[in-house]
Amino acid sequence: MIDRRTTVKWMLAASAAWPLLRRRAARAEASAVSVQGYGTDPNLLTVYHPGDLWPLTLTPDQRRLAAILADLIIPADESSPSASAAGVVEFIDEWVSAPYPRHQRDRGIVLDGFKWLETEAIRRSGTAFAELGATDQHAICDEICDVSRAADAKRDAARFFALYRDVTAGGFYSTPVGRKDLGYIGNVPQARFDGPPPELLRKLNLP
Secondary structure (H helix, E strand, C coil): CCCHHHHHHHHHCHHHCHHHHCCCCCCCCCCCCCCCCCCCCCCCCCCCCCCCCCCCCCCHHHHHHHHHHHHHHCCCCCCCCCCHHHCHHHHHHHHHHCCCHHHHHHHHHHHHHHHHHHHHHHHHHCCCHHHCCHHHHHHHHHCCCCCCCCCHHHHHHHHHHHHHHHHHHHHHCCCHHHHHHHCCCCCCCCCCCCCCCHHHHHHCCCC
16 A cells, blocks of 8 residues: 555655644543653663553554554565564554653544544444455555545544554654665764765755
Protein backbone atom coordinates (compact mmCIF):
# COMPACT_ATOMS: atom_id res chain seq x y z
CA MET A 1 0.00 0.00 0.00
CA ILE A 2 2.75 2.47 0.95
CA ASP A 3 6.37 2.38 -0.17
CA ARG A 4 9.40 3.66 1.73
CA ARG A 5 9.95 6.69 -0.51
CA THR A 6 6.39 7.86 0.10
CA THR A 7 6.86 7.39 3.85
CA VAL A 8 9.95 9.58 3.82
CA LYS A 9 8.04 12.29 1.92
CA TRP A 10 5.33 12.12 4.58
CA MET A 11 7.94 12.57 7.29
CA LEU A 12 9.23 15.71 5.59
CA ALA A 13 5.68 17.03 5.33
CA ALA A 14 4.64 16.05 8.84
CA SER A 15 4.82 19.59 10.18
CA ALA A 16 1.83 20.52 8.04
CA ALA A 17 -0.35 17.98 9.85
CA TRP A 18 0.32 19.08 13.43
CA PRO A 19 -1.94 22.18 13.43
CA LEU A 20 -4.87 19.96 12.47
CA LEU A 21 -4.07 17.43 15.17
CA ARG A 22 -3.78 20.08 17.86
CA ARG A 23 -7.47 20.83 17.41
CA ARG A 24 -8.35 17.44 18.86
CA ALA A 25 -8.42 17.21 22.66
CA ALA A 26 -7.22 13.96 24.18
CA ARG A 27 -9.88 12.03 26.07
CA ALA A 28 -9.10 10.10 29.26
CA GLU A 29 -9.19 6.30 29.24
CA ALA A 30 -9.43 3.78 32.06
CA SER A 31 -5.81 2.88 31.37
CA ALA A 32 -4.65 6.50 31.18
CA VAL A 33 -1.21 7.46 32.39
CA SER A 34 -1.07 8.23 36.11
CA VAL A 35 2.64 8.99 36.62
CA GLN A 36 3.92 12.56 36.71
CA GLY A 37 6.30 14.03 34.16
CA TYR A 38 9.08 16.59 34.39
CA GLY A 39 11.03 14.69 37.00
CA THR A 40 14.80 14.41 37.19
CA ASP A 41 16.85 14.21 34.03
CA PRO A 42 17.69 10.68 32.81
CA ASN A 43 21.16 9.32 33.35
CA LEU A 44 22.77 9.71 29.93
CA LEU A 45 25.22 6.90 30.69
CA THR A 46 22.40 4.40 31.27
CA VAL A 47 20.78 2.33 28.54
CA TYR A 48 17.02 2.64 29.10
CA HIS A 49 14.50 0.10 27.85
CA PRO A 50 10.78 0.54 27.14
CA GLY A 51 8.94 0.90 30.43
CA ASP A 52 11.98 1.99 32.46
CA LEU A 53 11.01 5.68 32.61
CA TRP A 54 7.23 5.28 32.82
CA PRO A 55 4.82 2.33 32.61
CA LEU A 56 3.70 1.24 29.15
CA THR A 57 -0.09 1.38 28.99
CA LEU A 58 -1.32 -0.16 25.74
CA THR A 59 -3.24 -3.37 26.25
CA PRO A 60 -2.19 -6.58 24.44
CA ASP A 61 -5.04 -6.10 21.94
CA GLN A 62 -4.01 -2.51 21.34
CA ARG A 63 -0.39 -3.54 20.84
CA ARG A 64 -1.49 -6.18 18.34
CA LEU A 65 -3.46 -3.58 16.40
CA ALA A 66 -0.54 -1.15 16.70
CA ALA A 67 1.78 -3.73 15.12
CA ILE A 68 -0.58 -4.54 12.26
CA LEU A 69 -1.13 -0.90 11.40
CA ALA A 70 2.58 -0.05 11.66
CA ASP A 71 3.40 -2.91 9.29
CA LEU A 72 0.78 -1.72 6.81
CA ILE A 73 2.59 1.62 6.79
CA ILE A 74 6.14 0.22 6.69
CA PRO A 75 6.13 -3.42 5.59
CA ALA A 76 9.24 -5.55 5.31
CA ASP A 77 11.08 -5.38 2.02
CA GLU A 78 14.33 -6.61 0.51
CA SER A 79 16.42 -4.04 2.40
CA SER A 80 14.96 -3.96 5.91
CA PRO A 81 12.40 -5.51 8.29
CA SER A 82 8.88 -4.30 8.97
CA ALA A 83 8.13 -1.53 11.44
CA SER A 84 7.03 -3.91 14.19
CA ALA A 85 10.11 -6.09 13.75
CA ALA A 86 12.27 -2.98 14.23
CA GLY A 87 10.64 -2.25 17.60
CA VAL A 88 8.20 0.47 16.52
CA VAL A 89 5.35 -0.90 18.66
CA GLU A 90 7.44 -0.33 21.79
CA PHE A 91 8.22 3.18 20.53
CA ILE A 92 4.52 3.92 19.98
CA ASP A 93 3.58 2.47 23.38
CA GLU A 94 6.18 4.68 25.05
CA TRP A 95 4.96 7.68 23.05
CA VAL A 96 1.32 7.39 24.04
CA SER A 97 2.20 6.40 27.63
CA ALA A 98 4.48 9.37 28.31
CA PRO A 99 3.11 11.71 31.02
CA TYR A 100 3.42 14.93 29.02
CA PRO A 101 0.66 17.09 27.50
CA ARG A 102 1.53 16.52 23.84
CA HIS A 103 1.86 12.78 24.28
CA GLN A 104 -1.38 12.54 26.23
CA ARG A 105 -3.16 14.50 23.51
CA ASP A 106 -1.72 12.09 20.94
CA ARG A 107 -2.82 9.16 23.13
CA GLY A 108 -6.43 10.25 22.84
CA ILE A 109 -6.14 10.56 19.07
CA VAL A 110 -4.48 7.14 18.72
CA LEU A 111 -6.94 5.29 20.96
CA ASP A 112 -9.90 6.95 19.26
CA GLY A 113 -8.38 5.92 15.93
CA PHE A 114 -8.01 2.33 17.07
CA LYS A 115 -11.68 2.33 18.06
CA TRP A 116 -12.64 3.73 14.68
CA LEU A 117 -10.70 0.98 12.88
CA GLU A 118 -12.43 -1.70 14.93
CA THR A 119 -15.87 -0.18 14.40
CA GLU A 120 -15.30 0.21 10.67
CA ALA A 121 -14.01 -3.36 10.33
CA ILE A 122 -17.04 -4.76 12.17
CA ARG A 123 -19.39 -2.59 10.10
CA ARG A 124 -17.89 -3.89 6.86
CA SER A 125 -17.08 -7.49 7.66
CA GLY A 126 -18.45 -8.32 11.09
CA THR A 127 -14.99 -9.00 12.50
CA ALA A 128 -12.17 -7.15 14.24
CA PHE A 129 -9.61 -5.24 12.17
CA ALA A 130 -6.85 -7.63 13.23
CA GLU A 131 -8.83 -10.58 11.86
CA LEU A 132 -9.34 -9.08 8.41
CA GLY A 133 -7.24 -10.15 5.46
CA ALA A 134 -4.56 -7.79 4.19
CA THR A 135 -6.70 -6.68 1.24
CA ASP A 136 -9.56 -5.59 3.50
CA GLN A 137 -7.18 -3.88 5.93
CA HIS A 138 -5.61 -1.96 3.07
CA ALA A 139 -9.03 -0.97 1.76
CA ILE A 140 -9.95 0.66 5.07
CA CYS A 141 -6.62 2.44 5.40
CA ASP A 142 -6.65 3.64 1.80
CA GLU A 143 -9.77 5.68 2.60
CA ILE A 144 -8.09 7.55 5.45
CA CYS A 145 -4.44 7.74 4.35
CA ASP A 146 -4.80 11.27 2.92
CA VAL A 147 -6.60 13.97 4.91
CA SER A 148 -7.20 16.05 1.79
CA ARG A 149 -9.00 13.19 0.01
CA ALA A 150 -10.87 11.67 2.95
CA ALA A 151 -14.64 11.91 3.05
CA ASP A 152 -15.98 14.45 5.55
CA ALA A 153 -17.28 11.69 7.82
CA LYS A 154 -13.79 10.14 7.90
CA ARG A 155 -11.77 13.33 8.36
CA ASP A 156 -11.02 12.62 12.05
CA ALA A 157 -9.94 9.08 11.18
CA ALA A 158 -7.65 10.50 8.49
CA ARG A 159 -6.08 12.88 11.01
CA PHE A 160 -5.49 9.91 13.31
CA PHE A 161 -3.82 8.04 10.45
CA ALA A 162 -1.62 11.05 9.67
CA LEU A 163 -0.44 11.17 13.28
CA TYR A 164 0.06 7.40 13.49
CA ARG A 165 1.97 7.35 10.21
CA ASP A 166 4.29 10.12 11.41
CA VAL A 167 4.97 8.45 14.76
CA THR A 168 5.54 5.10 13.03
CA ALA A 169 7.97 6.64 10.56
CA GLY A 170 9.72 8.58 13.30
CA GLY A 171 10.13 5.42 15.35
CA PHE A 172 11.34 3.30 12.44
CA TYR A 173 13.80 5.78 10.95
CA SER A 174 15.40 6.48 14.32
CA THR A 175 16.43 2.82 14.67
CA PRO A 176 19.72 1.49 13.26
CA VAL A 177 17.90 -0.45 10.51
CA GLY A 178 15.81 2.60 9.65
CA ARG A 179 18.86 4.86 9.41
CA LYS A 180 20.54 2.28 7.22
CA ASP A 181 17.43 2.14 5.03
CA LEU A 182 17.64 5.92 4.58
CA GLY A 183 21.33 5.75 3.80
CA TYR A 184 22.03 8.00 6.78
CA ILE A 185 25.75 8.19 7.58
CA GLY A 186 25.75 10.67 10.45
CA ASN A 187 27.84 10.13 13.58
CA VAL A 188 30.50 8.41 11.48
CA PRO A 189 34.02 9.95 11.39
CA GLN A 190 35.08 11.03 7.90
CA ALA A 191 38.38 12.35 6.65
CA ARG A 192 36.58 14.98 4.51
CA PHE A 193 33.09 16.17 3.67
CA ASP A 194 32.30 17.50 0.22
CA GLY A 195 28.70 18.45 0.96
CA PRO A 196 25.45 16.72 0.00
CA PRO A 197 25.54 14.56 -3.15
CA PRO A 198 24.53 16.55 -6.26
CA GLU A 199 21.79 14.03 -7.13
CA LEU A 200 20.18 14.58 -3.70
CA LEU A 201 20.26 18.36 -4.14
CA ARG A 202 18.60 18.00 -7.55
CA LYS A 203 15.91 15.76 -6.09
CA LEU A 204 15.16 18.40 -3.43
CA ASN A 205 15.25 21.20 -6.04
CA LEU A 206 18.09 22.88 -4.20
CA PRO A 207 20.94 24.73 -5.98
